[in-house]
Amino acid sequence: MPELLRAEWTKFRTVRGWVLTVVAAALVTMVPGLLFAAGSHSSCSEGPIEVPCPAPLLGPDGETVEDRFSFAHRELTGDGALTVRLTSMTGVITYPPPDHDKIVAGLVPWAKAGIMVKDGTRPGSSYAAVLLTGGHGVRMQYDFAHDTAGRPGGVSPRSPRWLRLTRSGDRLTGYESPDGRHWTEVGTARLSLPDTVRIGMFAASPGDLTVKQSETGGSIGQVRFTQTTAVFDQVSLQGAWAATEVGDSPGQTDWERYHRANGLVRSGGTFTVTGTGDIAPSEDGPTVQDTLPGVPFGLVVVVVAAVLPIAAEYRRGLIRTTLLACPRRGRALAAKAAVIGVVAFAAGLAAAAVTAPIGMSLLRANGFVLPPTPLLTEVRVIAGVGMVFALAAVLALALGALFRRATGAVVTAVALVVLPYMLAVFSPVPDDVSRWLLRLTPAAGLAIQQSVPAYPQVLSHYVPGTGYYPLPPWAGLAVTAGYAALALALAIRSVRRRDA
Amino acid sequence: MRATIEVIGLRKRFGPTLALDGMSFTVEPGRVTAFVGPNGAGKSTTMRVVLGLDAADEGRALVGGRPYRTLRHPLRHVGALLDAAALQPGRTGRDHLLWLAHSQGLGAARVTEVLDLTGLGGGVARRRAGGYSLGMRQRLGLAAALLGDPPVLMLDEPFNGLDPEGIGWLRGLLAGLAAEGRAVLVSSHLLSELQHVAGHLVVADRGRVVADTGVAALAAATGGLEAAYLRLIGRRGDA
Numbered sequence: 001m002p003e004l005l006r007a008e009w010t011k012f013r014t015v016r017g018w019v020l021t022v023v024a025a026a027l028v029t030m031v032p033g034l035l036f037a038a039g040s041h042s043s044c045s046e047g048p049i050e051v052p053c054p055a056p057l058l059g060p061d062g063e064t065v066e067d068r069f070s071f072a073h074r075e076l077t078g079d080g081a082l083t084v085r086l087t088s089m090t091g092v093i094t095y096p097p098p099d100h101d102k103i104v105a106g107l108v109p110w111a112k113a114g115i116m117v118k119d120g121t122r123p124g125s126s127y128a129a130v131l132l133t134g135g136h137g138v139r140m141q142y143d144f145a146h147d148t149a150g151r152p153g154g155v156s157p158r159s160p161r162w163l164r165l166t167r168s169g170d171r172l173t174g175y176e177s178p179d180g181r182h183w184t185e186v187g188t189a190r191l192s193l194p195d196t197v198r199i200g201m202f203a204a205s206p207g208d209l210t211v212k213q214s215e216t217g218g219s220i221g222q223v224r225f226t227q228t229t230a231v232f233d234q235v236s237l238q239g240a241w242a243a244t245e246v247g248d249s250p251g252q253t254d255w256e257r258y259h260r261a262n263g264l265v266r267s268g269g270t271f272t273v274t275g276t277g278d279i280a281p282s283e284d285g286p287t288v289q290d291t292l293p294g295v296p297f298g299l300v301v302v303v304v305a306a307v308l309p310i311a312a313e314y315r316r317g318l319i320r321t322t323l324l325a326c327p328r329r330g331r332a333l334a335a336k337a338a339v340i341g342v343v344a345f346a347a348g349l350a351a352a353a354v355t356a357p358i359g360m361s362l363l364r365a366n367g368f369v370l371p372p373t374p375l376l377t378e379v380r381v382i383a384g385v386g387m388v389f390a391l392a393a394v395l396a397l398a399l400g401a402l403f404r405r406a407t408g409a410v411v412t413a414v415a416l417v418v419l420p421y422m423l424a425v426f427s428p429v430p431d432d433v434s435r436w437l438l439r440l441t442p443a444a445g446l447a448i449q450q451s452v453p454a455y456p457q458v459l460s461h462y463v464p465g466t467g468y469y470p471l472p473p474w475a476g477l478a479v480t481a482g483y484a485a486l487a488l489a490l491a492i493r494s495v496r497r498r499d500a
Numbered sequence: 501m502r503a504t505i506e507v508i509g510l511r512k513r514f515g516p517t518l519a520l521d522g523m524s525f526t527v528e529p530g531r532v533t534a535f536v537g538p539n540g541a542g543k544s545t546t547m548r549v550v551l552g553l554d555a556a557d558e559g560r561a562l563v564g565g566r567p568y569r570t571l572r573h574p575l576r577h578v579g580a581l582l583d584a585a586a587l588q589p590g591r592t593g594r595d596h597l598l599w600l601a602h603s604q605g606l607g608a609a610r611v612t613e614v615l616d617l618t619g620l621g622g623g624v625a626r627r628r629a630g631g632y633s634l635g636m637r638q639r640l641g642l643a644a645a646l647l648g649d650p651p652v653l654m655l656d657e658p659f660n661g662l663d664p665e666g667i668g669w670l671r672g673l674l675a676g677l678a679a680e681g682r683a684v685l686v687s688s689h690l691l692s693e694l695q696h697v698a699g700h701l702v703v704a705d706r707g708r709v710v711a712d713t714g715v716a717a718l719a720a721a722t723g724g725l726e727a728a729y730l731r732l733i734g735r736r737g738d739a
Contacts, residue, residue, distance in 0.1 A: 010598055313588075316586050317583050327569040
């Protein structure tokens with residue numbers, strides 16, 4: 001087998017046109033991203049004065065987060081617990097569809113009210129909370145990204161929800177109860193918190209998002225101001241309570257100014273907390289993925305580079321010479337697949353490894369603030385380009401061996417690998433169609449490029465067009481690998497059966 | 501390995517055409533065996549079956565007692581020239597031999613040897629094969645067949661495209677290879693190209709062997725070699 005691999009490599013590298021095609025694939029991959037990065041500018045201003053854009057808010061794990069809510073809190077030193085009864089959770093949504101003419105009563109699905117332990121009131125600091133949501137029941141959440149579901153359902157004065165949060169060293173545990181006597185654990189978190197933390201009740205309400213499909217293909221998202229009001233009593237801790245609008249400059253909307261301000265209203269043992277905002281991971285600003293829009297174009301050229309050699313062998317009759325040198329036909333084809341796969345991988349890896357860092361520094365130089373991406377994610381995205389190229393090349397080679405003709409194989413491979421992606425991202429197909437296209441077709445492997453995870457607890461427009469794939473990165477790549485393996489197996493079967 | 505080719509009862513049908521109809525013969529070492537017959541007699545198909553490229557419907561073909569497909573480093577056992585035009589035009593002749601050499605665990609030194617042996621030494625082999633004349637392609641094909649220094653050689657119409665000087669050179673080369681103890685099977689549709697170099701004659705027609713004899717024996721027949729050949733394949737002198 002090593003001799004065969006060496007022979008196939010010699011065969012590939014000694015035809016200048018084939019080598020140049022692979023180089024072209026790398027260049028086509030690089031150029032769109034570099035042009036995009038060089039041509040995009042971002043600026044921020046305070047009034048008429050241009051200022052450097054603020055750094056994104058980072059959570060304790062270094063990821064970008066949103067941390068904005070109303071917090072009624074007091075000091076907790078060492079171990080302790082807070083138990084409250086939540087008797088009401090109501091809210092408003094401003095000017096929702098279809099008519100956009102009224103402020104209506106209601107809760108968005110991820111409106112949040114509950115109790116929290118937090119490392120001070122600085123936005124982005126570590127926290128753990130047990131909370132009720134507008135539409136997803138009780139949850140235990142901590143440090144922005146982590147979310148555990150508890151019992152579903154809402155709250156009313158007749159069926160209150162009791163919540164309890166205990167701290168024991170670095171272990172925080174959330175409980176809930178319908179009656180304050182029978183408790184169920186919702187979840188636990190281990191956080192490195194200082195000895196003294198803030199503990200208390202909070203309310204937050206993320207913007208109400210609706211997405212309309214535009215006639216020209218894209219989609220238009222609208223976000224509306226919302227507000228949540230939660231009523232707590234039976235508060236187990238006494239003492240000096242403070243109220244803070246974490247991460248917010250208060251009273252920006254007319255609703256807040258003239259109807260109901262965010263913050264704490266206390267009446268005896270009843271605490272009414274009103275808040276807007278969210279405590280959640282956020283995606284803000286371009287990432288490594290945005291420097292690689294050339295990948296689908298590079299894929300087209302990779303497909304051509306993989307089909308050309310095998311189609312030429314059939315056209316020239318050279319396939320017979322190959323099979324004389326290696327009568328075990330499965331091995332002969334496998335060696336070809338291995339060589340073109342490695343060549344395509346190298347081209348994709350090189351293109352991405354050059355484009356991504358240059359593109360990101362161009363974006364930074366042009367005023368963008370890039371959210372920090374974990375190093376492993378960047379490596380996965382960059383190496384992923386190579387892997388997708390390799391799999392597409394193997395698939396295309398197999399089609400070339402099956403069809404024995406360049407045109408048919410190239411058209412089929414592009415239709416399988418690139419076209420579904422283009423339809424999903426650039427055409428006005430419904431969101432569900434675009435998701436299924438990237439689940440079922442060999443284009444699914446492009447999911448390896450997703451650099452920002454989608455969080456179910458954050459309402460956002462998660463579609464391929466905005467960089468969110470329906471499958472996890474490695475699962476998507478596995479789909480493409482499955483197609484490549486299937487095509488190669490069919491090609492080997494066919495080459496074995498047919499006379500050469 | 502004994503340098504032989506054994507063809508045993510091959511039958512093969514391409515659609516309605518019976519290409520091989522019980523083809524059987526043996527090629528012995530130490531002599532050039534001419535494999536002659538009119539176009540369509542099944543010569544090329546027989547060679548392709550021996551080389552594992554085509555599968556026979558019936559019968560067996562062995563090289564040195566083994567099926568071709570079971571050979572490791574097959575080019576070191578059998579050298580074959582089937583279609584000299586089968587070249588990638590953008591690749592040089594030397595690189596064509598180089599990948600073949602690599603596939604058999606051989607190096608660039610052996611490539612230089614066979615290039616010299618076939619008169620392609622010097623700059624010719626460094627040019628792209630797309631510009632080669634038919635004669636140069638035949639020489640390159642012969643170089644490829646000789647690459648693994650094989651004890652068995654199978655050459656399909658190797659005289660095609662050679663100029664008179666080349667024909668003389670090839671006759672000498674074939675005689676030398678046979679004298680070294682190799683089994684050499686050379687097909688041709690023109691007996692005249694081979695009559696002075698072949699020691700043995702296999703005449704095929706319509707997918708089967710119609711004569712398997714020494715050249716001397718046939719030449720002694722009434723009217724000489726050419727007339728005997730035409731009689732065998734059922735054609736009159738006007739063929």
